[in-house]
Amino acid sequence: MKKKIFIFSAALLISSLSIAQKKELRDAEKALKNGSLAEAKSALQSIEGTIASADDRSKAHYYYLEGKLNYSQAKNGENVESSYQNAVDAFNKLIDVEKGSSKKYTAEASQLIQTISVDLVNSAVEDNKNEAYADAAKKLYMAYQLDTNNQDYLYYAASSAVNGRDFDTALEYYEKLKELKYTGETVKYYATNKDTGEREELPKEQRDLMVKAGTYSNPQDEKTESRFPEIVKNIALIYADKGDNEKAIEAVKEARKVDPEDVNLLMTEANLYIKLDQKDKFKDIMEEAIEKDPNNPMLYYNLGVITAEQGDTQKAREYYEKSIELDDTYEASYMNMASVILGDEVSIVDEMNSLGTSQADNKRYDELKKKREDLYKEAIPYLEKILELNPKSYDATKTLMNIYGSIGEDGKYKELKTKLDGLEQ
Numbered sequence: 086m087k088k089k090i091f092i093f094s095a096a097l098l099i100s101s102l103s104i105a106q107k108k109e110l111r112d113a114e115k116a117l118k119n120g121s122l123a124e125a126k127s128a129l130q131s132i133e134g135t136i137a138s139a140d141d142r143s144k145a146h147y148y149y150l151e152g153k154l155n156y157s158q159a160k161n162g163e164n165v166e167s168s169y170q171n172a173v174d175a176f177n178k179l180i181d182v183e184k185g186s187s188k189k190y191t192a193e194a195s196q197l198i199q200t201i202s203v204d205l206v207n208s209a210v211e212d213n214k215n216e217a218y219a220d221a222a223k224k225l226y227m228a229y230q231l232d233t234n235n236q237d238y239l240y241y242a243a244s245s246a247v248n249g250r251d252f253d254t255a256l257e258y259y260e261k262l263k264e265l266k267y268t269g270e271t272v273k274y275y276a277t278n279k280d281t282g283e284r285e286e287l288p289k290e291q292r293d294l295m296v297k298a299g300t301y302s303n304p305q306d307e308k309t310e311s312r313f314p315e316i317v318k319n320i321a322l323i324y325a326d327k328g329d330n331e332k333a334i335e336a337v338k339e340a341r342k343v344d345p346e347d348v349n350l351l352m353t354e355a356n357l358y359i360k361l362d363q364k365d366k367f368k369d370i371m372e373e374a375i376e377k378d379p380n381n382p383m384l385y386y387n388l389g390v391i392t393a394e395q396g397d398t399q400k401a402r403e404y405y406e407k408s409i410e411l412d413d414t415y416e417a418s419y420m421n422m423a424s425v426i427l428g429d430e431v432s433i434v435d436e437m438n439s440l441g442t443s444q445a446d447n448k449r450y451d452e453l454k455k456k457r458e459d460l461y462k463e464a465i466p467y468l469e470k471i472l473e474l475n476p477k478s479y480d481a482t483k484t485l486m487n488i489y490g491s492i493g494e495d496g497k498y499k500e501l502k503t504k505l506d507g508l509e510q
Contacts, residue, residue: 106132106135106136106139106143106147107143109128109129109131109132110128110132110143110146110147110150112124112125112128113125113128113129113150113154114146114150116128117150117153117154117157120157122154122157122158122161125150125154126154129147129150129151129154132147141182141183141185141186142186142189144178144179144182145179145182145183145186145189145190146190148175148176148178148179148182148190149175149176149179149190149193149194151171151172151175152171152172152173152175152176152179152194152197153172153197154172155168155169155171155172155175156168156169156172156197156201159172159201159204160204165208165220165224166220166223166224166227169201169204169205169224169227170227172197172201173198173201173227173231176194176195176197176198177198179191179194180194180195198231199231199232201231202228202231202232205224205225205227205228205231206224206225206228206238208224209221209222209224209225209228209241209245212224212245213245213248216248218245218246218248218249218251219245219246219249219251221242221245221249222242222243222245222246222249222251222254222255222258223242225238225239225241225242225245226238226239226242226258228242229242236262236265236267236269237269239258239261239262239265239267240258240262240267240269240312240316242258243255243258243259243262243316243319246258247319252323252326252327255319255323256320256323256324259316259319259320259323260320262316263313263316263317263320263340266313267312267313267316268311268312268313269309269311269312269313270308270309270310270311270312271308271309272289272306272307272308272309273286273306273307273308273309274286274287274288274289274292274304274305274306275287275292275304275305275306275307276292276295276296276301276302276303276304276305277301277302277303278300278301279299279300279301279302280300284303285301287301292304313340313343313344314340314344314347314349314350314353315349317336317337317339317340317350317353318337318349318350318353320333320336321333321334321336321337321353321354321357322353322357324336325357325360330357330360330361333357334354334357337350337353337354337357338354341354346377348374348377348378348381348384351370351373351374351377352374354370355367355370355371355374355387358370359391364391364394364395367391368388368391368392368395371384371387371388371391372388375388380411381411382407382408382409382411382412382415382418383408383415385404385405385407385408385411385418386404386405386408386415386417386418386421388404389401389402389404389405389408389418389421389425390421392404393421393425393428398425398428398429401421401425402422402425402426405418405421405422405425406422409422414474416471416474416475416478419467419468419470419471419474420467420471420480420481422464422467423464423467423468423471423481423484426460426463426464426467427460427461427464427484429460430457430460433453433456433457433460434457436449436453437450437453437454437457440453457491458491458492461488461491461492462492464484464488465485465488468481468484468485468488469485472485477508479505479508479509482501482504482505482508483505485501486498486501486502486505489501
C-alpha cells in the first residue's frame with residue numbers, strides 16, 4: 086500500500102513539475118513578445134535546473150525561447166559576442182531535440198542562425214571601421230563557425246586580428262586557412278556600358294541580360310588573384326615577428342612546393358632573408374625570381390640595392406639601369422642610381438683633403454676636382470628625371486641644388502633653393 090502511495094505521489098510531483106515548466110515557458114514567451122527581456126530571462130532561469138528531465142516538446146520550446154532571448158539581448162548590445170554564441174548554442178540544441186519529432190521550431194531556428202551570421206558580419210564591418218579589431222575578429226570567426234563553407238569569414242577574421250596586433254589569433258586562423266588550401270579566388274563579370282563607354286562590374290546574370298539586350302557590350306570574365314601567397318606570407322612574417330625564423334622560412338618553402346612559379350612567394354622568402362641579414366641568400370632568391378619574371382623592374386631594383394650594399398657598385402648600376410629600361414617611371418631606381426654615382430665622391434674628397442701644397446699635390450687636386458665634377462654631371466640626369474616624375478621630391482631637390490652650387494650653375498642653384506624653401510614650409 087505504501088509503495089502505491091509513493092508512486093502516486095511521484096506522479097503528482099512530475100505532473101506538478103510539468104505544469105510549472107509549461108507555465109514558465111508561456112510566461113517567458115509572453116514576456117519576449119512584449120519586449121520584457123528581464124522578465125523572460127527570470128522565467129527561463131526558474132526552470133533551467135529541471136529542463137533536462139522535461140519531455141522533448143518542452144525542451145524544444147525552452148531552447149527556442151532561450152535562443153530568442155539571447156538573440157534579442159545581442160541585438161540590444163548586451164554582451165554581444167556571448168549572447169550571439171548562447172543563442173546559436175540554444176538553437177542547435179533545439180534542432181537536435183526536434184530531429185525525431187514534428188520540428189515545430191527547427192525552421193525558424195535555422196533561419197535565425199543564418200540571420201545571426203549576417204548580423205555578426207555587419208557588426209564586424211562596423212567594428213573594423215571603428216578600429217575595434219579584436220571584436221571584429223571574434224564576430225567574423227563566429228560567423229565562420231556558423232557557416233564553415235564561407236571561408237572568406239575566416240580570412241577576414243585573420244585580417245582583423247592582424248590589424249588588432251593579436252598575432253597569435255591571426256596565426257591560428259591563417260594556419261587553418263592554409264590547411265583548407267583557401268585561395269579566395271572568385272570570378273568577376275564585366276561589360277562596357279554603351280551609353281557611358283565605361284567598363285562596369287555586374288552580377289553575371291544581369292551582365293548577360295544587358296549584353297543580350299544590346300545596352301552593354303564586350304563581356305569579360307576575370308578571375309581574382311589567389312590570396313594563398315598573402316596567407317603564407319603572413320604566417321611567415323608572424324613567425325618572424327615572434328622570433329621563430331626557422332618556422333618562417335619553413336612556411337614559405339612549403340608554399341613554394343605547392344606553387345613553385347609564384348614570384349610573390351619568392352619575394353616573401355627573399356624579404357625573410359633580409360630580416361635575417363642573410364644577404365647572399367636574398368641575392369640568390371632574387372636572381373631566381375628574375376628568371377621567372379624577367380620583365381619586373383622591382384626585382385632588378387632590389388638586386389641593385391643588395392649588390393650595392395655588398396660593395397659591387399658597378400653591378401648595382403647595371404641592375405638599376407635595367408630597372409629603368411623596363412620602367413622609365415620607377416623613381417626609386419633613379420634615386421639609387423644617383424646615390425651609387427655620388428657614393429664615389431667620399432673617397433675623392435678624402436684624398437683632396439689629404440693633399441698638401443706642393444706643385445704635384447696641386448695638380449692632383451685639380452684632377453680630383455675635375456673627377457668630382459664629372460660625378461656630379463653624371464648624376465644630374467637621374468636627379469632631374471626624379472623631379473620630372475615627382476616635382477615635390479625633397480631629397481632630389483636638395484641634392485640637385487647642392488650639385489648646381491658646387492659646379493657654378495648659379496641660376497639653377499637659386500631656382501632650386503627657392504623651390505626647396507617652399508617644400509620646407
